[in-house]
Amino acid sequence: MDHQLLFIYLFLLLSVIISAAGAYVDANRSMKLFVFGDSYVDTGNRNFTASSWKEPYGITDPGRPAGHFSDGQVFTEYIASRMGIKSPTPYRFRKIRPIKYGMNFAYGGTGVFDTLVAAPNMTKQIDLFEQLLQEKIYTTDDLKFSTALVSASGNDYGIYLARGGSLEGLPAFIVSVVNQIGLDLQRIHDLGVPRVAIMGIQPLGCLPQFTKEYSYEICNSTGNLVALFHNLLLTTMVEELKPESKFVVLHMYDAFISAMKKFENETETSKSKNPLRPCCTGITSEYRCGDVKNGEKKYNVCRVPKLAFFWDSFHPTQAGWDAVVSELGSSIGLKARFMAGSNEVNLSESKVLFGVVIPDMDLLMVLFGDFDRILKIKFGLADGFVLFWEEVHRFWPVLSDLNSKISDFSPVLVYTAGGSTKYMDSNIQFQAGLRSSAPS
Incomplete structure (x- = not known):
């Protein structure tokens, strides 16, 4: 795999650095991945009351609920696999599982700021990471060949509206979210992680939660414009971080759009060709995927999850994530460089x-x-x-x-x-x- 493709996947960022003096990397020192964020990268940190630990989550891989907000693997595992390492251990299992390949601090349902989920927001997740460094769980040498993967997939905006926030005030709130992300990214780097990747926001208006009002036929344009505005601010902000070369934005919006188009054109049966329709849904609007009442399942699951792009109202299937990662590797989407300047x-x-x-x-x-x-x-x-x-x-x-x-x-x-x-x-x-x- 060449360096250009490695860069798209963070692999160029993770490649072994050989100094001009001829230094070499200790063969016993593995690369490490540290993960921060939400359900798009959480691999098991939420407690057992979360839907990620309930059937039918995990039905594809490993065949049972395993703390993933999908039917199988999520984005973290794809990135780790392409780095040539195992998926980093969730923070909650750090004392009973190996931590050689890094650690996952992400909690599903959380945001850059506090949400309705009683779990650490991004700042507090970084606090947990810093505490491990203070305890010498990871040393400065351990971090030399590490990368951070950061996900902020939009929970803050959903909570903003749920708490009665207005559309008029939303742009200013987006600015505050992106500004805090910038502080978080810089802090991760300053703690010793040499390479930091931040995931841009996916097309929010195409999530089943918002397309269901259109019978899963079209995306919500306002939601997508919110995502585009966030991503433009994010791109500009990342270019201002120091040193700029150590930070990269993963363009999830473009990858999602292209992956969904391919699902629409390539799935095997006409019934399953709508990429906006999720595989797992509640039997009525009051129920969600995984809900059970009085011992009775209150959800339906599609027959072939691999033919669906979305698993539930917010998250891709394993097949969906596979398609997204493939599109990131194809280096698709807008290549323009946005530069902030004077008036x-x-x-x-x-x-x-x-x-x-x-x-x-x-x-x-x-x-x-x-x-x-x-x-x-x-x-x-x-x-x-x-x-x-x-x-x-x-x-x-x-x-x-x-x-x-x-x-x-x-x-x-x-x-x-x-x-x-x-x-x-x-x-x-x-x-x-x-x-x-x-x-x-």
Whole structure:
């Protein structure tokens, strides 16, 4: 496997480093993976009351519930396998299982901040890691060939809305989440882990929890735009961490979209071709996968889990994760590099810029430049949530993939290229329903 593919999977980050002085790696010192986050990477930290420890979870692998939020393996195990090591031991089993290959601190249902789940958030997970370092469970030498995998797959946003948060306040909350992720990533690195990978957010609007209201036929566009905004902020933030070369973003959004499209086109029976329909569901809306009442199962499971992309309302099947990992290895998706700059924006190299207005979100996001070279990215407040791009069908595949509808949006011609301007000059007004505007 070459270095380019290794980088996509973190393997370039994990490759053995040979110094110019001719030093070599001790053959007995294994690479280690330290995992932080939520159910997308949790391999058994939640207590036995969690759904991950109940039937039918684990039905594919290992054939029984094993603490995984899926029918089988989750993302952590795929990354560990491709590193050539065993999946790191969950923190709760650290005293009874080997810890040679690192440790998994992730707890399903948790977030960057506190959620409704009584388990450590990301900051507290890092506290647990730091405590092990203070106890010399892992030494400085142990960390030399280690990598951290961090997942923040959106639980914070679900809890924000569940607690009565408004759509108008959501963009500012997303900024606070991403800022805290940046602090967490830098802290992990400063504790001695030389390479840190953060998973971008998957297309939230395509999760069965949100597509069920559309009979699992289309994705929720607002949820996907939240994910896109989070990922744009995350990409920009990671580029500001030091040293930049030690951090990498895994583009889960693009990988999920491509993997779901392949499921739609390649599954074996027409009945199973809908990638948005989960394998395991409650028998009615009041029940979830794994629920039992008075000894009676209150859920249904599809006949062939490997033909389903999603396992339950939030999590991929093992086959789904396999497809996602394959897409990450194909280096798919947007390659543009987003760069934050001053309010002064040079538009001399840009083409006509287009945008959309979504009235319910009080945020302005501006992208200047062409598809292959985004010159600047700026954020500010406006009466609507405005997204600018050059070619709608290329820059935001969510608008065309999986039957997402552009009819939800109001197209806006912002201005043509030329000259230099400030991104939010007082002469520029953005209003919901506005059809055109140009800077003076």
